[in-house]
Amino acid sequence: MELARNLFLVLHLLGMASIIGGFLVQTRSERKVVQPAMLHGALTALVTGLLLTGLLEMGDGDVNHTKIGVKLVVVLVVTALAWRRRRAESISTGEWAAIGGLTILNVVLAVFW
Ligand code: HEM
Structure with a gap:
């Protein structure tokens, strides 16, 4: 179990590192895209987050359902953004910032909440 x-x-x-990595390497690029690593990282974070939650539920630990719920919504938005624009020639700076910023938000929520 452990x-x-x-x-x-x-x-x-x-998974988190893949999204943040794909996000950060484009900081200075004029043309920003959804790199495959970003989409695959979002899917990996989503699936493993659900698996981790399942393991926590089976154990005797406290499960913060509100925190899990918020993280789930945030990653679903990130995944939807990345999926929708995965074949786009370029994405706007706003879309790029939303993918990276929301992922960083989830790291902050994971650590501080
Ligand atoms: C981009 C999305 C996500 C990021 C960046 C992220 C980030 C993190 C980080 C940095 C940790 C380690 C720190 C800690 O344990 O407090 C963590 C743990 C965890 N995450 Fe996520 N997370 C994401 C999505 C999710 C989702 C969608 C779920 C659940 C549906 C989830 C459930 C969990 C659980 C249960 C743990 C703790 C495991 C434990 O303590 O045993 N995460 N996450």
Whole structure:
């Protein structure tokens, strides 16, 4: 159980790193796109987040459902944005900032809440 939790957490963090990585490398690019790593990272964070929540529910730990719910909504918005624009030649700076900013928001929520 502990091993599964740690494995899912590693994958969860790699998912987050993929989104943030794809976001940050484009900071200075004039033409911003949804890099495959961003979409795959969002899907990875979503799936592993649900798996981690399942493991927490099965354990005896406290599960903060409000926090999980908010993180879920945030990642769904990120995933929807990335999915919708995955083949676009370019995306607006606002869309790019929303994907990165909302992901950073989820990191802040995970750590501070
Ligand atoms: C882009 C989206 C996401 C990011 C950047 C993110 C970020 C993080 C980070 C940095 C942690 C480790 C810190 C901590 O444990 O408090 C974490 C843990 C966790 N995340 Fe996420 N998360 C995301 C999406 C989700 C979603 C959608 C869910 C659930 C539906 C979720 C559920 C969890 C759970 C349950 C843990 C804690 C595991 C534990 O303590 O055993 N996350 N997340």
